[in-house]
Amino acid sequence: MLQRLTIAVAVLATAAPLWAADRTAQDWLAEMSEAVRTRNYEGVVVYRTGEQLETMRVVHRFSEGQEDERLISLTGDAREIIRRGGEVRCLLPRERAVMVDERGQSALLPKVSTVGLETLSTHYDFSRGVVNRVADRACQGIALKPRDEFRFGYQLCIDVQTSVPLRIALVNGQGDALEQFLFTAVSYPEAIPDQAFVPAIDASGFREIRHRSEAAGGAEVEASDGGWEITELPPGFKVVGQSTRLFPGASTPVSHLLITDGLATVSVFAAENKLPTKVFRGVSSIGAVHAYGRMVGDYHVAVVGEVPAQTVEQIGNRLNRIQP
Numbered sequence: 674m675l676q677r678l679t680i681a682v683a684v685l686a687t688a689a690p691l692w693a694a695d696r697t698a699q700d701w702l703a704e705m706s707e708a709v710r711t712r713n714y715e716g717v718v719v720y721r722t723g724e725q726l727e728t729m730r731v732v733h734r735f736s737e738g739q740e741d742e743r744l745i746s747l748t749g750d751a752r753e754i755i756r757r758g759g760e761v762r763c764l765l766p767r768e769r770a771v772m773v774d775e776r777g778q779s780a781l782l783p784k785v786s787t788v789g790l791e792t793l794s795t796h797y798d799f800s801r802g803v804v805n806r807v808a809d810r811a812c813q814g815i816a817l818k819p820r821d822e823f824r825f826g827y828q829l830c831i832d833v834q835t836s837v838p839l840r841i842a843l844v845n846g847q848g849d850a851l852e853q854f855l856f857t858a859v860s861y862p863e864a865i866p867d868q869a870f871v872p873a874i875d876a877s878g879f880r881e882i883r884h885r886s887e888a889a890g891g892a893e894v895e896a897s898d899g900g901w902e903i904t905e906l907p908p909g910f911k912v913v914g915q916s917t918r919l920f921p922g923a924s925t926p927v928s929h930l931l932i933t934d935g936l937a938t939v940s941v942f943a944a945e946n947k948l949p950t951k952v953f954r955g956v957s958s959i960g961a962v963h964a965y966g967r968m969v970g971d972y973h974v975a976v977v978g979e980v981p982a983q984t985v986e987q988i989g990n991r992l993n994r995i996q997p
Contacts, residue, residue: 712835714860715730715731719857741865752765782841798817807830813830901915901995932988964977
């Protein structure tokens with residue numbers, strides 16, 4: 674029995690690379706982007722950033738052109754995130770609140786379009802590593818190494834048979850993992866019932882907080898008093914969204930700019946604050962997330978993203994107010 678098991682392991686170790694030999698790193702990334710959207714999968718994942726470690730159960734389904742996803746925390750405070758029907762609902766029992774985002778864009782695993790890969794190759798080197806094992810499945814190692822100091826690198830291990838990423842690590846210039854996502858168990862069911870997306874948390878009596886593009890309680894407002902511009906962005910980054918919103922309980926609107934290089938994402942928030950001694954200034958970090966705060970006239974600006982400190986600093990220091 675032991676001899677047969679040894680032979681089986683040896684065959685697997687030599688055969689796995691042959692499954693992947695005809696695909697480039699770009700091919701793997703394109704197939705991964707499609708797989709995370711259209712594959713059914715469920716399992717247990719571990720997420721680590723800095724000193725924080727969290728375990729979650731994930732259920733993902735693609736049916737009749739629609740993605741459904743549910744995340745259930747298994748450690749720490751009880752909470753669930755459910756993405757269905759064009760919105761994301763985050764249930765927070767401790768706060769007795771439900772956060773609702775009607776844009777429905779959040780997803781656990783990253784997507785990279787084929788068109789985006791062409792742009793990314795200007796700022797990242799793609800390389801294919803060895804075939805490894807994660808969650809008892811063979812996976813192909815892929816590395817994205819930044820060409821400059823304005824972004825972090827990525828190391829992935831992509832399931833050889835399904836192209837779903839089983840491990841994603843965000844790494845600094847020395848190759849140290851700043852943040853890591855890892856499946857410890859995963860399966861790919863043919864079908865997943867609707868019941869799998871019904872929350873176990875009873876949200877009766879919870880207050881609901883919505884982030885939406887219309888109506889009161891998160892309404893988009895006219896930026897009649899001027900907007901914001903960034904005179905010089907780090908190479909490869911561009912502004913892909915800008916809005917001004919009045920959130921529940923807030924006395925002044927908040928401007929938001931979304932910036933990305935196609936993989937790394939940075940958010941800029943700006944709100945009027947005439948008490949500058951009480952606001953965050955300078956650079957701060959938690960794990961891979963860096964933040965930079967400063968005052969621009971009577972406005973407090975905060976730049977936040979999973980990018981190096983110099984990236985958020987440059988964006989924050991090049992941010993100027995457009996006079997009406």
